[in-house]
Amino acid sequence: MRELRIAWLFPDTLYLHGERGNILALQRIIALKGLEAAVDQIDFETEGFDPMNYDIIFCPPGEIVSFPVVLEYLKPLKSRFEEFVSDGRPLIATGTSAGLWCRQVQRADGSSFEAMGLLQATAKENEAVYGDDVYFTCQYGGAEMEVLGNQIQMADLISEGEEPFGRLIYGYGNTGRDRQEGFRKENSVFTNTLGPMLVTNPWLTEKIVETAAEKAGLAISGGALDTSLEQRSFDAKKKFIAGKTTRLTNCKE
Secondary structure, X not given: OXXXXXXXXXXXXXXXXXXXXXXXXXXXXXXXXXXXXXXXXXXXXXXXXXXXXXXXEEEOOOOHHHHHHHHHHHHHHHHHHHHHHHOOOOEEEEHHHHHHHOOEEEOOOOOEEEOOOOOOEEEEEEEEEEEEEXXXXXXXXXXXXXXXXXXXXEEEXXXXXXXXXXXXXXXXXXXXXXXXXXXXXXXXXXXXXEOOHHHHOHHHHHHHHHHHHHHHOOOOOOOOOOOHHHHHHHHHHHHXXXXXXXXXXXXXX
């Protein structure tokens, strides 16, 4: 069967911001590429889960308070996740859950706990939550592109040498103090971007699907997708962000 297997991690625990839409976007574009999508929901009752049995892993955002119990399930599989990422298969983590894959999570109350350690980075919980648009450039699947979404920043992502996923044009990004957005490791992406990101940026979703198919040895059909409608919507949002930037500049003056 010409199918791509997707592992959807803890959808009932990591459930914030409507990220189910990202799964729907993956399924839709996989179908448009002439393949089938098989989605497995991985939860605490799942037995025998092996990341290497999948082509794409999606990790949606959740409350930081739920991370320790999720990590208890995931940590025994650390070496398999490392193999998955180093093999160039896409692991996509959005929002707060980028912190799950860091070396450590530091809570606002001063406590901390070890995370998965796939990234040499620390997630530091913020005392105040920041929300706004996020807009940046990035490279993925051999293409340079713009990505636009939303960001609700519950924790800063402090790099200890990791490659950023994108360079900010507008927004907060990892720390609010530089132009870095998220992290990229091989073909895996750890991003602050919500939206859901894969719905509003189908050019990125297409590249993720193409990358996963190539790693699985599956040929896709047809050429590039027609994303003209989404591009018009994207351009309208860019215009709105440009207006916000102008208003902010005028206020500072």
